[in-house]
Amino acid sequence: MIQLALIGIGTGNPDHLTLAAVNTLAQADVVLLPRKGKAKSDLLDLRRLICERWLSAKANIVEFDLPTRAAQGDYQQNVRQWHDAIAHCWQQLLATHCPQGGRAALLIWGDPSLYDSSLRITERLEAAGLPINVTVVPGITSLQVLTAAHRIPLNAIGAPVHITTGRQLREQGWPDGIDRVAVMLDSGGAFTTLPNPEHYDIWWGAYLGMPEQSLMAGRLDRISEPLLQHRQHLRDTQGWIMDIYLLARRG
Numbered sequence: 001m002i003q004l005a006l007i008g009i010g011t012g013n014p015d016h017l018t019l020a021a022v023n024t025l026a027q028a029d030v031v032l033l034p035r036k037g038k039a040k041s042d043l044l045d046l047r048r049l050i051c052e053r054w055l056s057a058k059a060n061i062v063e064f065d066l067p068t069r070a071a072q073g074d075y076q077q078n079v080r081q082w083h084d085a086i087a088h089c090w091q092q093l094l095a096t097h098c099p100q101g102g103r104a105a106l107l108i109w110g111d112p113s114l115y116d117s118s119l120r121i122t123e124r125l126e127a128a129g130l131p132i133n134v135t136v137v138p139g140i141t142s143l144q145v146l147t148a149a150h151r152i153p154l155n156a157i158g159a160p161v162h163i164t165t166g167r168q169l170r171e172q173g174w175p176d177g178i179d180r181v182a183v184m185l186d187s188g189g190a191f192t193t194l195p196n197p198e199h200y201d202i203w204w205g206a207y208l209g210m211p212e213q214s215l216m217a218g219r220l221d222r223i224s225e226p227l228l229q230h231r232q233h234l235r236d237t238q239g240w241i242m243d244i245y246l247l248a249r250r251g
């Protein structure tokens, strides 16, 4: 039997690792580390650093090239095929590096429950009959780091929060009956599609938990344009960007 742990590692700060994550890593025989292309090499460096710090000397680190998602065609179908390809890749790696079973680990950005596919991919491994037992070690999410950095509560008193993507906000607009929306995976400026930006506040953060962390907050109509310029500048300087924001209807 292969014991596969999906370990949430937080969002860029090695100190985000929980004691449960550290203990699970210390017991791992194999850690699979994805290479996601040049732009994400900073993120791979963090994973390497975590392994150096917390893995036992006998553990094996296996770096692999993550399959990429097709950009053209039906989005849902492309995602399904991409997950199939990653499942196949993990299956091969686990068969090669854990032939007698053992403890394997994957380091998952933030937490595996939030806009992450690893649990959907491990379901494929289980369905394919791989002798595998999957566990999750929860991690600190980018949403938590955003609210902590701005020192704000996520929800208004007794009120719901909607978590969505930039694409959904652009295509579907503001959800009915909701006053707070957290937006992730925005390729840039989905908030500019909202009518009446003076009716919203925004709390924005990029590279949260990392030395480059950058924050902006204010009334949306006042900071929308400077925020877009700032984001573009950061993206040009760093070569990549990851950002998240919380929007709240005023009053």
Ligand SMILES: C[S@@+](CC[C@H](N)C(=O)[O-])C[C@H]1O[C@@H](n2cnc3c(N)ncnc32)[C@H](O)[C@@H]1O
Pocket (backbone or CB within 6 Å): 011, 012, 109, 110, 111, 112, 113, 114, 115, 116, 140, 141, 142, 143, 183, 184, 185, 186, 205, 206, 207, 208, 209, 210, 242, 243, 244
């Ligand atoms: C594929 S999702 C992964 C989310 C992750 N599982 C989590 O728990 O936060 C990637 C998105 O998370 C957000 N994100 C992750 N890390 C971030 C960081 N360090 N700073 C800002 N946003 C981040 C961004 O919205 C990014 O587009």
